[in-house]
Amino acid sequence: MPLAALPENDLSLCIPDLKSKKKDAALAEMVGAAEAAGLVSGRDLLLELLKLRERLGTTGLGKAVALPHARSLTVREPRIVVARSTRGIDWQAGDDMPVHLVLLTLAPAEWSDDAFHALVARTAASFRLQRTRQKLMSAPSPQEFAVASRLALA
């Protein structure tokens, strides 16, 4: 199934306005959304794994984008949760810029390194263009944000 193949009105994996101001809280908010959508079985376990992944090295890629990612037994289906923070979050990115777009990339534990890296690379490539990021940042409603996210990932 294509990753963006969600019903048109399904906003469950798009968070147009993250409430959290800090990295860990933002991750918790996104994992909560994934759990609510039925994609995750052990919310706390996945959150702990993502925090450990951040200890391995920041997932802030620069240009206001972060791409936290995990392969875990707790993940039922590969999916990407797209979130926007209008005020920005300190993600300790290499360029020291606050992060406005967070692309949480999740895959089940059974996925091979190759498949997982391809998914992560594809997600990163989807948001590389400045005009794509601008579209997401300027989407005025949750629906339009979801449409822009889906188009970026298509």
Place this chain on the structure above:
Amino acid sequence: MNTIESVVLLSDLDAMIREAQSPESRTRLRKLGFDLEGLPRVMAARGKLAESIDRRWTTSYERTQKRYGRAVAAVRERVCSGCCLTLPTTARPRDGDAAAPQHCEGCGRILYWA
């Protein structure tokens, strides 16, 4: 966190460490812009986590890990994701703090009812 949850985290963490140690994976992830310099910190966290788990579980974990590379398999729709065996209807999730882990009858991996 109960014992099975700690073992699941350990399994996911071991996969992440293996990935960070593999030269091929490191190159790929670095190309994408990821920094992996915190590996010693993650190894230390792994050590602490392993110490917190009952010895009977870790012994079983290490033995199965050596055999398969991934010691724990998720059970989804009553199917072991490690070997695709459909578990008998009598199989049920055990108490997460049971004295010993529950193994798949087909492949022997530790079962996590996801």
